[in-house]
Amino acid sequence: AVLPILCYPDPRLRTVARPVASVDARIQALVADMLETMYDAKGIGLAATQIDVHERVVVIDVSQERNQPMVLINPEIIWASEEKQEGEEGCLSVPGIYDGVERAQAVRVRALDAQGQERIIEAEGLLAVCIQHELDHLMGKVFVEYLSPLKRNRIKTKLLKQQREEARA
Numbered sequence: 001a002v003l004p005i006l007c008y009p010d011p012r013l014r015t016v017a018r019p020v021a022s023v024d025a026r027i028q029a030l031v032a033d034m035l036e037t038m039y040d041a042k043g044i045g046l047a048a049t050q051i052d053v054h055e056r057v058v059v060i061d062v063s064q065e066r067n068q069p070m071v072l073i074n075p076e077i078i079w080a081s082e083e084k085q086e087g088e089e090g091c092l093s094v095p096g097i098y099d100g101v102e103r104a105q106a107v108r109v110r111a112l113d114a115q116g117q118e119r120i121i122e123a124e125g126l127l128a129v130c131i132q133h134e135l136d137h138l139m140g141k142v143f144v145e146y147l148s149p150l151k152r153n154r155i156k157t158k159l160l161k162q163q164r165e166e167a168r169a
């Protein structure tokens with residue numbers, strides 16, 4: 001099912017997700033809903049936090065054809081390059097806002113896949129950026145927190161105004 005995505009500055013986005021105890025049918029159903037929600041929202045990633053489920057589950061698809069889903073359960077970055085890259089980021093929880101964020105150029109991630117198998121993933125470029133962005137969500141962090149307080153407050157005001165108008169509609 002396509003699930004509703006929490007919108008900044010919803011405080012639930014600041015929740016720290018807990019590890020998944022076992023990759024069972026419930027988690028596999030959650031992964032299916034997260035992929036459906038991500039594709040529907042035209043995103044390249046989605047963290048369970050964003051759909052108000054506070055478990056360490058992330059889905060990603062950075063492919064052009066939108067047919068190479070990646071599932072990361074209990075993901076952890078085990079190595080990150082010294083070299084950084086500044087990339088334009090967006091967030092499905094901060095609609096319409098795009099801004100530059102500096103991230104590690106390359107990362108190595110250990111995670112369980114949708115079958116509960118342990119995987120090591122080497123990523124660079126957009127995939128590395130997306131992984132770091134999603135793992136922030138699992139720690140209750142949204143990319144606007146890397147921006148200046150002035151920018152962040154303008155974004156908060158803008159989105160709260162939009163949400164008030166939507167509530168009235």
Ligand SMILES: O=C(O)C[C@@H](Cc1ccccc1)C(=O)SCC(=O)c1ccccc1
Binds near residue numbers: 042043134137
């Ligand atoms: O909110 C999310 O986690 C999804 C987010 C992932 C992401 C995009 C870009 C850089 C880092 C992380 C999105 O998919 S935003 C929408 C989008 O498709 C996009 C935005 C900017 C650049 C590339 C893609």
Ligand SMILES: [Zn+2]
Binds near residue numbers: 090092093137
């Ligand atoms: Zn995001």
